[in-house]
Amino acid sequence: MSRAKTILVTGGTGLLGKGMEETAPGSVALVSVHQRDYRIPGSAAEQLVLDLRDKRAVDALFAERKFDAVVHAAGIASVDFVETHYAESLESNIVSTLNVTAACRRADIHLVYVSTNAVFDGTKAPYRETDAVNPVNKYGRLKVECERLVQETLKHWTIVRPILMYGWNHAETRPNPATWIREKLSKGEGVSLVTDVHENPLFNLQCGRALWAVLDKRPEGIFHLAGGERVDRYQFGVAVAETFGLDASLLKPVTSDAFPGIARRPPDTTFVVERMARELGVAPMTLREGLAAMAAGA
């Protein structure tokens, strides 16, 4: 970045926000928003507690502070929670995005909206940024609506679609497949993992690097953010066990019909990451490279 900038990251305490904070250029002032009443100890970001569903609070924040750009990552991101708590999830995702986009439009600020691979139905992988969306669950439908809101109401925007993300999360926020599987295996507990859902998973620090490149270059359009290796969830679990020296025989390969109560997943949303590599200069990392970086403390 050429000069000191103040960047607002909504949902800054989540896995993506943590990846951004840990890869932030030294010259940037990071302002982070989350909703519940806690603080992340030792964070370099200025942490604000604010409910983005509250339009007056959002408007007041943008009236008081000047931001060079905004990354909007906050919202309910659990696919199964959204499926069973739809009204609450609509408010969290749609109302918050409406409030943030309105504030960015009035102040003429570039918004980077964080979407998802769940916008696709998973039947035509690998997916490029130009492929048609067709979500199969409520979470995917909400994210498609938020993408439309951004595209149709803002002049200056970028949409990034991270795929399944892994990395060290803050203790205050939800676990991800790597930390969850590691925790279960460390306790000697068995884990059933599906062999019929595929992605090329993304290390959260790589996601952070890609977002900083977006903030630097301000390209308009959509970017797929993913890793360099397509795996199913069982293969993911085996890689976690091997990286952390845990017992892979506790992992049981199953198919999705073993979990009839959860939201439908698109079977294969593997991304083409050419645009990320070429335009953002972020090389896709294999799952084993990302897990090795985690094991080394990254």
Ligand SMILES: NC(=O)c1ccc[n+]([C@@H]2O[C@H](COP(=O)([O-])OP(=O)(O)OC[C@H]3O[C@@H](n4cnc5c(N)ncnc54)[C@H](OP(=O)(O)O)[C@@H]3O)[C@@H](O)[C@H]2O)c1
């Ligand atoms: N994780 C993945 O694998 C993945 C994959 C694809 C796309 N994404 C997208 O990436 C984004 C970030 O995901 P993540 O995994 O980093 O999220 P996360 O770990 O679940 O964290 C969510 C963040 O949003 C905040 N938040 C939620 N509702 C809020 C509200 N009403 N007002 C203010 N803050 C609110 C949370 O604050 P509190 O902790 O205070 O509640 C937290 O900081 C999401 O948009 C998600 O859809 C994630």
